[in-house]
C-alpha cells in the first residue's frame with residue numbers, strides 16, 4: 187500500500203512544526219479563523235512559514251474568506267496552498283484560483299452519502315479535496331472538532347480524486363482508517379493535542395508510529 191500523504195493542521199509554534207516534519211508530515215496547516223484556538227495572525231504565520239523553509243507544503247486554512255483577507259494571507263504569509271473550509275461554491279473556488287494562483291484544497295463536511303454527491307462538482311476545479319466530519323449542531327468551528335464520520339461512505343473513492351481523510355483521526359483509530367479507506371491523504375489536528383490548540387509531542391509521535399505500524403502490517 188502506498189504511504190498516504192500526511193497533513194498536520196493547526197500548528198502554532200516552531201517546535202511542533204519541526205517535530206511533525208521530522209516525523210514525515212508532507213503538509214502543515216495554519217488556521218486563519220479568529221474563533222479558533224488555533225488561529226494565527228498573518229505576521230505570526232509569515233514567521234512560521236518562513237521557518238518551514240520548504241521542508242513541507244504550507245497550507246493556509248480559511249473559512250469563507252473575502253478577497254481582502256485572502257490577499258493579506260497570500261502576500262503576507264506566503265503559503266504554498268489555500269484550504270477553503272467554508273461554504274465556498276465552485277465559482278468561488280475558480281475565482282480564488284484565478285486571483286491568487288495558488289493550488290486549492292476544498293474541504294467538505296460529511297455525514298451522509300448525499301454530502302459526498304455535492305463534492306463531485308468540484309472535481310477538476312479544486313486541486314485536492316478534504317473530507318471532514320460535519321460539525322455538531324451549534325458548533326463554533328467548521329473544523330478541528332475531533333469527530334469522525336462513517337468512513338464506509340468513501341468506498342469507491344480510492345482512485346477517483348486525490349483526497350484527504352479528515353475528522354477525529356488519532357493514534358488509536360488511524361490504522362483502521364488506513365485499512366478501511368486506503369485514503370491517499372490523512373489530515374489531523376485535535377488528535378495530536380492535549381488541549382484545544384496545544385499540540386503534544388507524545389501524541390504527535392504516537393500518531394506517526396501508528397501510521398507506520400499500519401503500513402508495515404499491510405505489507406507484511
Ligand SMILES: O=C(O)c1ccccc1NCC(=O)[C@H](O)[C@H](O)COP(=O)(O)O
Nearest residue numbers: 195222329330331332353354374375376
Ligand atoms: O482546526 C480548526 O480550528 C479549524 C477552524 C476553522 C476551520 C478549519 C479548521 N481546521 C481544519 C482542518 O483541516 C482540521 O485538521 C480538520 O478539521 C480535522 O480536525 P480534527 O478533527 O481535529 O482532526
